Amino acid sequence: MNNSNQKVVRKWTLGKVVLVGVVGFFLLGGILNILVPDEKAVEAPKSQALIDAEKRVAEKQAASEKAQAEQAEADAIAWKASPAGKLCASHVDWSKTMCDRVVNKEIALGMTKEQVKLSIGNPERVNKTTTANVAHEQWIYGDDYVYFDGGVVTGVQQSDR
Numbered sequence: 001m002n003n004s005n006q007k008v009v010r011k012w013t014l015g016k017v018v019l020v021g022v023v024g025f026f027l028l029g030g031i032l033n034i035l036v037p038d039e040k041a042v043e044a045p046k047s048q049a050l051i052d053a054e055k056r057v058a059e060k061q062a063a064s065e066k067a068q069a070e071q072a073e074a075d076a077i078a079w080k081a082s083p084a085g086k087l088c089a090s091h092v093d094w095s096k097t098m099c100d101r102v103v104n105k106e107i108a109l110g111m112t113k114e115q116v117k118l119s120i121g122n123p124e125r126v127n128k129t130t131t132a133n134v135a136h137e138q139w140i141y142g143d144d145y146v147y148f149d150g151g152v153v154t155g156v157q158q159s160d161r
Helices: 048-081 083-090 096-103 113-120
Strands: 006-020 029-045 125-130 135-141 144-149 152-157
Touching: 048 083, 083 096, 096 113
Parallel strands: none
Antiparallel strands: 006 029, 125 135, 135 144, 144 152
């Protein structure tokens, strides 16, 4: 008999528990009265004010979720139209974060040579070192250096200016 307009009210009754005492009663039983939950639950109807308040809360939450979804959609559309969004459209394997960094002319560990060139341009000079397993490169931009191992940025050194 539980519908959405009712709440459950637990009824408590007086119950008895038998305690066996070793100390003081020499194995005689004592009785302790305690409150225990009744087997049956009594249902009381919700007031109209409570029903109305719950409805208003649900409506506000739904409106807030709808507004957030609309804002997220608008943000996604705006990002796709941005320079970073257009760059990512032509480089579908790049993350949004990486596209944002390239457009903002930032260098980050893990960037590829292509991403660095698109971000800050071609280096003035390139120093190459080849070891048994990996090709190392140092790209020089004035007093700044970008280090690559296996074609991926592993370090950046920038001078104080």
